[in-house]
Amino acid sequence: MSAPDSSEPNRRLKMADIASMVGVSTSTVSRALAGNPVIPQALRERIEGIARENGYVVNQQARGLRMQRTHVINVAIPLGHESGQLISDPFFLEMIGRLADEITARGYELLLSKVAAPEAGWLERMARSQRVDGVLVIGQSDQHEALNATAEWYEPLVVWGGAAEGARYCTVGVDNFAGGRMATEHLLALGRRRIAFLGPPQAPEVALRYEGYREALAAAGVAYDPTLTATTHFTLSDPTEGVRRLIDEGASFDAVFAASDLIGLESVRVLAAEGLDVPDTVSVVGFDDIALARQSVPALTTIRQNLAEGAARMVDLLFRRMAGEPAPSAMMQPSLIVRQT
Amino acid sequence: MSAPDSSEPNRRLKMADIASMVGVSTSTVSRALAGNPVIPQALRERIEGIARENGYVVNQQARGLRMQRTHVINVAIPLGHESGQLISDPFFLEMIGRLADEITARGYELLLSKVAAPEAGWLERMARSQRVDGVLVIGQSDQHEALNATAEWYEPLVVWGGAAEGARYCTVGVDNFAGGRMATEHLLALGRRRIAFLGPPQAPEVALRYEGYREALAAAGVAYDPTLTATTHFTLSDPTEGVRRLIDEGASFDAVFAASDLIGLESVRVLAAEGLDVPDTVSVVGFDDIALARQSVPALTTIRQNLAEGAARMVDLLFRRMAGEPAPSAMMQPSLIVRQT
DNA sequence: ACTGATTGCGCAATCGATTGCAAGAAAATT
């Protein structure tokens, strides 16, 4: 008995419904809603008005099928060598947030795929499903080969990570080698000589940081000691064990270069718990400059990656590639942020 | 001059291509790939084989249009009262990760929408675009009305948050009122009497925590002092000011109940920087139990929300609603985790 | 060998939009 609402959403409206309400064909409605100038302004406004009043929204499936584009970007996070299921590193959150801003600003949507245990062909399926117009991969993980294989024929693909050897895919990232060198040089300048390295070296970006570390050691004439390298994942519990292992094995070290801030922060915590004072006894440098690095006590010295710029670059390159222009990889300079550790 | 690869992906394959390669109609290919038993096993395997060899992947746009479902779930994060653009709270990352697991496990994809400055009708557009089969909203923010309006006619909608008064939408969350009470009772049990509250009370879930706080005070016969309430956002820089403001205004307090761990951790840091010892002079309790709460020094006492369970519940309810079954809101019990603050 | 049941597979309609082409109406020109 209630008066019929202006919007009575019993059934999903299609363009034909709007067309018959206005008394025109779907062609006209389609053109009007697309802002095509061949439709006179008066009529266009009438159509827009009726569409709005009835809460009509274009069916994106149909539109996508006809137009051969979806206005969706796939953001994939491969977790190849991460044992745990969870992404616990805030680095990802900031990156996702920045990418979301950039993608939304261009009128696109973001399809997030967490690729927990990469099966063969995951990236190829992603590229061929035609569900998305482009793919961004955050971190190479151990998927270097898969990336190369797909990049061979799929243009709109941009990867955040290191410029791995033999990579034929487009990467955006900071100069990880330089970052590793800067971190190590900083520790050397503090007088540290026994510098440990903590991180997952299977990931190309970490491998480059590691090379920078060894390069800096060599340049300073400090002998490289393999027992000071501990392999850990990016997850939260793993670095704990990594640091403990170093201590338990009796390795004597006076500094830690951690492959990520999360690993760095955890190292600081474990060292403190073991009675090793940071920074008096042991210095620590992280990588990323996540928000928590600044906030923690003591504040973590780290190598900063500018994610705002990085995300903007990735999206910029991706859209160029989607437009058919070839876009080259980009490398940005990291910077050393000296804090208390 | 290179030998033609087994997969020559010059052009995107459609089902008709596979059909002509096998020598059958698209109907048969479609049925075979869908595992329809009317297709004899031998033929089905031949079709599957050829499809695989040629890297054929079903066009999801076309499939979605025909089937009237997309196999995509929209996860929306409204940031109504967050001044900053960024989601910096790790709570979101863990939640997104858990939801991604649940959604992927059911063969669906996750479309992530960061709704930075909610415009009128954002949720309605989301629901009507037919780009997704259901919508999950993480946190009510200040969008209570929008949620109510859309829930009126759109079934597959589940919200993470508090059971706000007059909410006609389906919510999943912990009992925020009980959580607020538990936190406050814990502080009272420690002998604290001047307990400050920090958080954004516009969000319904925070409002409930606040009510629990006041309820506990009243039950203990401790006078409520409005000058001990400071409004802050969930971002990282804002709590800093919130705490400083309390101190600067000369409010004397011996405990802080923070509406989130991020606010709690920041409070600890600021208090320490101001020379107020935690926990000797001031006790702090947070909310969420993010990974960092355990890891920080001193480790943060907090009210734990079980996000793994919460995410599973949300997705479970959403899929029930997508199937047309009415599914009621769910409330889980939080638990007090006593640590060092 | 003939009828009826069963199985295997293709035809063609359908999902909801977009757009090239062209027809009819209106305006401008001669």
Add this chain to the structure above:
DNA sequence: AATTTTCTTGCAATCGATTGCGCAATCAGT
């Protein structure tokens, strides 16, 4: 008034899959 030009607007094909219906081939039963 007749013709040309310009505006509007609709017809119908198209994007790539799914599926109800029905025809032909195979098989079983007598």
